Amino acid sequence: MVKVVVDAMGGDEPPETVLKGIELALEADKELTVVVAGGADVVEPFCKEHDRTEPLVTTEVIAMDEHPAQAVRAKRDSSIVRGCKAVAGGEADAFFSAGSTGAILTAATLYVKRLKGVSRPCLAAVLPGLDGHQTVVGDLGANADCRPEMIVQFAEMCGALAKVEAGCSHEPSVGLLSNGTEDTKGSEQSQTYFRALTEAAEQGAVAFAGNCEGKDLLCGDYDVIVADGFTGNVALKSMEGTAKYIAGQLKAAAKRSPLNAIGALLIKGEFARIAEDLSGDKHGGAVLLGLRAPVLVGHGKTSPQAVKNGTLAAVRCVNEGLTSHVAAACAPTGAEQ
Amino acid sequence: MVKVVVDAMGGDEPPETVLKGIELALEADKELTVVVAGGADVVEPFCKEHDRTEPLVTTEVIAMDEHPAQAVRAKRDSSIVRGCKAVAGGEADAFFSAGSTGAILTAATLYVKRLKGVSRPCLAAVLPGLDGHQTVVGDLGANADCRPEMIVQFAEMCGALAKVEAGCSHEPSVGLLSNGTEDTKGSEQSQTYFRALTEAAEQGAVAFAGNCEGKDLLCGDYDVIVADGFTGNVALKSMEGTAKYIAGQLKAAAKRSPLNAIGALLIKGEFARIAEDLSGDKHGGAVLLGLRAPVLVGHGKTSPQAVKNGTLAAVRCVNEGLTSHVAAACAPTGAEQ
Known part of the structure; x- marks a missing residue:
């Protein structure tokens, strides 16, 4: 009720x-x-x-x-x-x-x-993964600037959403969105997040799995990926723009030849499903945690x-x-x- | 020769x-x-x-x-x-x-x-746009941390690449990658870039068109989009990951039904071309400016x-x-x- x-x-x-x-x-x-x-x-x-x-x-x-x-x-x-x-x-x-x-x-x-x-609400979404494993990603834009402890809290809150909406039944693994996977990668800002997450992991608060890259957002290797709202928003919008670009290019290709048109028609339903998954609409868009x-x-x-x-x-x-x-x-x- | x-x-x-x-x-x-x-x-x-x-x-x-x-x-x-x-x-x-x-x-x-x-070399690539208009994007990861004057210089250098490789015949319009298009959007860091680009525009050094979003990377509305290497790398990898995800999902869909398989086969060539465009491989990948x-x-x-x-x-x-x-x-x- x-x-x-x-x-x-x-x-x-x-x-x-x-x-x-x-x-x-x-x-x-x-x-x-x-x-x-x-x-x-x-x-x-x-x-x-x-x-x-x-x-x-x-x-x-x-x-x-x-x-x-x-x-x-x-x-x-x-x-x-x-x-x-x-x-x-x-x-x-x-x-x-x-x-x-x-x-x-x-x-x-x-x-x-x-x-x-x-400290601050976190805007998070459940993203699909190539292998069927879903990843909760936040913050997607609620907080452009973040202190390191906010990122730790985002990881904790996104972990709760992973359990409720993404079928995660274990301690959620947490990746930090960065410009490379090595521990030394990152901006000065993101390195402060890295250190805070490392400390939180030592205290058993989160299962920190290290830096990850933009291409990991849809690979399903992490239960949670965290970023400040500036970075998370750029990543999300880049993903949306790419899906829109590919859809637009396929539509243009369909107009260029009858065979393309038939091909596009046959996979239209599948493509719509993929786009819906990517948009997060399956989960209602985004959740304010x-x-x-x-x-x-x-x-x-x-x-x-x-x-x-x-x-x-x-x-x-x-x-x-x-x-x-x-x-x-x-x-x-x-x-x- | x-x-x-x-x-x-x-x-x-x-x-x-x-x-x-x-x-x-x-x-x-x-x-x-x-x-x-x-x-x-x-x-x-x-x-x-x-x-x-x-x-x-x-x-x-x-x-x-x-x-x-x-x-x-x-x-x-x-x-x-x-x-x-x-x-x-x-x-x-x-x-x-x-x-x-x-x-x-x-x-x-x-x-x-x-x-x-x-001041610093900038890693840049030529990205395709939905309307056929190409956009030069940099820095894609050479400099995770940037001072504002570096971003201005990236805009100038990317503008030169836009003229040489992206067919831009006018003063290149420059967008700053941010978490929204309004002037007030951005992190504290990106707002320092915004102010530097605004000043440079007042001096006639660049045609600054304001903040833009991740989804603008492939829309063709800007000749150049600049970011620090951390943000640019996250955006680029997010785009790559999305293209890979969509390709993977279409491949999986093709295995699920014969009609999907025919559809996927018919548009395979077009999809490969779209993926090549997106990868920047048409222009040799990325250029160190x-x-x-x-x-x-x-x-x-x-x-x-x-x-x-x-x-x-x-x-x-x-x-x-x-x-x-x-x-x-x-x-x-x-x-x-």
Whole structure:
């Protein structure tokens, strides 16, 4: 009997796309209740027609390109702020939005609040691996600048997500994203992370497996890969750009010859599946770790399937106790507030 | 009448792969002479059988996993060190190797030497864009830590490469790799780069177009994208890993059903071409900018075609005067030595 707030106004797509996704989620999980946050004209008719839904009528919308902190301060009656407040007030168990990542991060930190001992929330995603082994990667952009102890805490929190969402049943192995695998590799900054992770490993807090490279993100050799939000975001966007480039080139190739066209058509479904895996949409996009309740952020360019996945991922995070896993993972070394 | 030293011992493949690539390059360019550097048993029989070749017999090999600086110091008679010395001594015009990037960087800096005014060499590559427009990206890993003025110089040097190898006929537009496109985005470190590039733009030294993201690397919207070597390397390896992941998943899909298999077979050639474009092999891999002669670094996992491309790219760099373009680009603001 999990209750998830879904932001009907979030993302680049019209609210109808989100509503279709909510329908799919409600069909897939008969125990689920969705609190639909958005404009009265959007959510009221929808909630009248659908069981296990509750309207959360809001009058403001935070656009994708607004300044996050300013928008959250100014638009108290936006779906993002009200959604976070509903979770904070115990009216719902989790929040999912395909809206502005920055605004969600700001509102969630402000209203849902951090777990005791958590220095900063970490934006993490579950990435697929070539060998079927999934890897949790964070921070993907919540914190451009990080202190070494934050990286250690990201490793702990991502490890909790690996257990809940990526089927990791052992102490998660942690790689540090760097420019080479040797211990001596890295920038001065990343070497401070390396030393902190090495110390944490000596204290038994994390199973640090050393430096890794960008190409390891999708190889499945690590349960967790950590980076500061600047580096993690560059890596994630580089991956997204490459997938988009390859898809675009295959589409162009299909136009050049009939045989290419047939080939592209035959593998179109498989390619869409690969792209979906890569996007993280299977797991609802990204998860904000370190808060008092699960908050999930979908891609702005969303789809009914992605909204469904995000909503169901939020349910899993609630049912599997992600929040208490994260709290437990941070407890031994998470001395900072 | 260009003379290029090609390292027959470099890379993960046997010397025969490199020799085949040299053959292809000699066939493609009837004005080319190749100085073949490597063991006597490798280069002497080859040079006896091929016109326009000269043996450069060496007795040592620097392995891909050796510590670059130590290996270059210890192995004075390696193909990498002797190749760089031959170029430094004027016996050849350029050097191409698919060997250890670190060792080539070290040897080239030590023997070929930097151009006057160049603070650090920059490892750059020409990446393809979705719309056919190519982008030069650097630094890809030569300098993990950078001072702001180094980033400005990378922008100038990459701009010279954009003119020589990427068909850029105007003042190259320069993006700074960051975690978002807004001016306020970035780490504290990348914001120092942002300010330096803004100042350089005010002085007319570069056409700075602001922050860009990892997904812009392959979109063709910028002529040049700069980053410190740590960030650039993470981005490049993330792109490589994604291409490898997609190729691997398509291969696995082909095994799952006959229709997938036919589809994959039909687009195999196109996919190989896309992967080659992405790898930068069309341009010989990567170019070390800022030296007194062109030095090109191929992928360790090389092929005859990649060696041919690398050798011919070296010829183009000589014929198009890359070195003097770089020197001219660095002249106005490159005050440091």
